[in-house]
Amino acid sequence: MSTELAPVLSAHWDAERSWTLETYLANGGYEGLRAALAQPAADVVQTVKDSGLRGRGGAGFPTGMKWGFLPAPDGGPRYLVVNADESEPGTCKDIPLMLATPQTLVEGVAITSYAIGCHHAFIYVRGEVLHVYRRLLKAVEEAYAAGFLGKDVLGSGFDLDVTVHAGAGAYICGEETALLDSLEGLRGQPRLKPPFPAVAGLYARPTVVNNVESVASVPQIVARGASWFTSMGTERSAGHGLFSLSGHVTRPGQYEAPLGITLRELLDMAGGVREGHELKFWTPGGSSTPIFTAEHLDVPLDYESVAAAGSMLGTRALQIFDETTSVVRAVTRWTEFYAHESCGKCTPCREGTYWLKQVLRRLEAGQGTQGDIDTLLDTCDNILGRAFCALGDGATSCITSAVQYFREEFDAGMHTPASELFPPARSALFDYPPRTRAAALVGAGAGGH
Known part of the structure; x- marks a missing residue:
């Protein structure tokens, strides 16, 4: 295993005005699209399959295989939807990618759309990250002006429109079918599968839903070849x-x-x-x-x-x-997030995450009762595999594993607050001086402003 970094997507993040089309073209941008348009769409799909690229959004499903699930063309539209609704605690790779080099994603969208026969693609981004949303809009505008999007892309006869859509900020909309409902103007809630998006997705038409990093990886694969990509990583987890x-x-x-x-x-x-x-x-x-x-x-x-x-x-x-961190406190914060973000559609997740939160808060406060840990594990067992989507499963993962490795901290929650065992000031990354009430009022913009 090589310990060397492999700057591909991040290779030019530090370039001057890296987000502009000019900088992207100066560093070989859109060579992948030109290569893709010069060959049959089926060959592009095969190249991505041969590369072993797996979805970078979490599940790790083979990207080329996902494209291949689309039914044969029937004369109607088919869509590409890029899931840019990054919002899980700790997950922070797609937003800097779109901020630094949005054209990488736009080129990936164009190649993927060509490969699957899509003529209207959507990028669903979190509305809270306004700077990223604006940067994507500008990148798409520049790509249209340069002929990389729109009618007759690069004289190939291929037409493609791209819409950048700002979501309203719900973690559940990161689930692909909830994202599709949100994109259609409905309340973001997971759909029952089957049918899967490949058969009946956006507007009940065949749809590919891919993560930002997955799509952004495609241009270099097409430009450099599948063997270049498989030269990195492992046999089953390439790249x-x-x-x-x-x-x-x-x-x-x-x-x-x-x-x-x-x-x-x-x-x-x-x-x-x-x-x-x-x-x-x-x-x-x-x-x-x-x-x-x-x-x-x-x-x-x-x-x-x-x-x-x-x-x-x-x-x-x-x-x-x-070692300064309380496992109980960390898990409680994560669980509060999942309880808040549950869409409420299914009972196991809606009720289960609520009760997980209540029990964990007791343990964090040192007010746990006999049987609380067993209640936690039993509730997790009743959620796992029984929720409508993966949010419920994900909410249980940190709890069951934390109890497995640090049960003694949960036992301590029966009598001692986590703040006494692990003072928060010790685990804090930033040491802010105490603020006076006057300073707080000024900071808040008080005084007639």
Whole structure:
């Protein structure tokens, strides 16, 4: 396993005005689209299949295979929808990608649309990230003006329109069918499957839903070839990926490396856990994946190895926590998020996350009662596999794994508040001086402004 980084998507993030079409073209932009348009669409699909690219949004489903699930053309429209609704705690790779080099995504959209026979693609982005939304709009505008989108793209006879849609900020809309409902103007709630989006997706037409990083990886695969992509990563988890390190790490940020790299190697590059502290637990794929501990430092970060170790690679959101952190407090915060973001459509998730939150709050406050831990695990068991979508399953993952590795902290919640065992000030990353009431009022814009 190579410990070298593999800057592909992030190669030009530090270029001057990296988000402009001019800079993108100066660094080889749209060569992939030109190569794609010069060959049959079926060959583009086959290239992506041969590359072994797997969905970078969490599930890791083979991207080319997903494209191949579309039924044969019937004369009606088919759609590409890019899921840019990044919102899980700890997950922060797609937003910086769209902020730094949005044209990478736009080119990927054009190639993917050509490959699947789509003439109208949608990018569904979180409305709260207004700076990203504006940057995408500008990137699409520039691509239209340069002939990379619109009628007769680059003289190929292929037409493509792209719509950038701002969502209203619901985590559930990251689930592909809830996203489609939201895009249609409906309340964002998961649909019953089957039918799957490939058969009846947006406006009941065949639809491919792909993550930002998945689509943005396509241009380089087409331009450089499938063998270039498979030269990185592992046999079943090919290619490169963005690993987002956050929390108690010396140099947090995005580290683009071949799949199969370990957290130990990434931490070496990131300067290790913050000075004077040691690793306690971490998430390999965001807050919806079972947590790992220091004993998992050398688990290869690929889909198969992480699964074999009892978790999921997910979105490669590596949240790092040192020994000053209360596991109970961290899990409680995550659970509060999932309870708040539950769409309420199914009983296991709607009621289950509510009660998980209540029990965890008791334990965090040191007011747990006998049987609370068993109640937590029993409630998780009643949610897992029984919820309408993966939100319910994800909400249980951090709890069951935390109890597995740190049960003694949950037992302590029967008599001692987490704030006494693990004072929050010790785990804080930033040390702000106490604020006076007058300073707080000024900061809030008081005084007639």
